[in-house]
Amino acid sequence: MKTKNIASQIQSRRAFVKTSATAGVGLTLLPPFSLSSQNQENNRMSNNIHSMGYAGTDKEKPLTTWEFERRPVGDNDILIDIKYSGICHSDIHQIQGHWGPQKYPQIPGHEIAGIVSAVGKNVTKFKVGDKAGVGCMVDGCTTCQNEEQYQPNTLFTYGYKDEREPTGITQGGYANNIVVRDHFAIKIPESIELKYAAPLLCAGITTYSPLMKFNAMKENEKVGVIGIGGLGHMAIQLAVSKGAEVYAFTTSPEKIEDIKRFGATETIVVKGSEDLKPWKGKLDYMISTVPSAYEMSPYIDCVRPYGYFTQVGQPVGGALEINNFNMIFNRVNFNGSLIGGILETQELVNYCSENKIYPQIEVIKADQINEAWKKVVNKEARYRYVIDASTF
Secondary structure (H helix, E strand, C coil): CECCCHHHHHHCCCCCCCCCCCCCCCCEECCCCCCCHHHHHHHHHHCCEEEEEEEECCCCCCCEEEEEEECCCCCCEEEEEEEEEECCHHHHHHHCCCCCCCCCCECCCCCEEEEEEEECCCCCCCCCCCEEEECCEEECCCCCCCCHHHCCCCEECCCCECCCCCCCECCCCCECEEEEEHHHEEECCCCCCHHHHHHHHCHHHHHHHHHHHCCCCCCCCEEEEECCCCCHHHHHHHHHHCCCEEEEEECCHHHHHHHHHHCCCEEEECCCHHHHHHHCCCEEEEEECCCCCCCCHHHHCCEEEEEEEEECCCCHHHCCECCHHHHHHHCCEEEECCCCCHHHHHHHHHHHHHHCCCCCEEEECHHHHHHHHHHHHCCCCCCEEEEEHHHC
16 A cells, blocks of 8 residues: 655645734834845835745755745744754755645745744743744644644645745745744753754654654663664654664664664664564564655564554655555554644653753755755765854
8 A cells, every 4th residue: 555645635735724914013123134225125115024045946956045025923923033944854855846846936944943033912932032943834723732733724834825925835944034923933942052953843853753652762662763864863862762772774884883872772784675584573663764765564574563663754756665465464553643743842842952862963054055955865964964044
């Protein structure tokens, strides 16, 4: 059978309820950026927020600099002066059209950390000067019980239709600022640096949510992690922090020493399906972060009967092949997972801050983004590139 294309499902959801945001009323403002006199005048006339960043202009060309406008700060919104933005493989998939046709120009990025520079009159969760982050969602249901990501009116961070935006779509975090509904922003504790907080908002929560959901983060639980990249290296550290025995499955032998440092009990270098046979039925739970199609059944067989296997990586087109003949004999529960809710994301950020669980990052300048994308595709990232937004 084939898993459904999650991205295509989301793209087909009904349009977000259209609301008009009123700017300039009840706002507390700090200058979030420097404007020319002409841009200042345009800003006063339009009430839009002048922004700049790196955008995709079609599915084949490299990202390039782009000046644009965001919608005004509404009564329930905050404006964040972005300091750091992580690079996720999902950014590459979406901009390059791997998950369906896109509207351009489009600015990717959903691992965003910065400082609040304006708040709407109804906002009580944040004040100007607070550290704040934005993950994969920017608006939608505010009464859901921690599963906003599965609601039909959820507005994702970039490339999703939003008629309030001057560009017609949401624009992401490879930029100097962002306007977001306060409910969908995360408070970042003072004890964690913004550059380390940014990757938690996708790489961290995407692995933390299913690990918690399937009770894998507990003492002596045998947890397998497939694909030790931006997501995988966070999954290892999170599971280990709760006492689990973690077994890392990788096709990159040069990562063995890093994997040990992350706390894994054992590393299995996989050259072919034969390397997986000794592990049949040995694990309680397994999570795969692999963002491409691969032979899944030998990995699923590593989980004991009635255990769980979660796929969070999304390949081109979203389709994965599973050998059902294997599945009827192993009786493993297969599932997919999409990030986590806002309360769960806040819980993760607080947990990582309190326990000093940080992603391994490399901070880059904006003009290094296209080269970093190539390295992500070639599995050369160690393990998350984070863009310094001051270089836009």
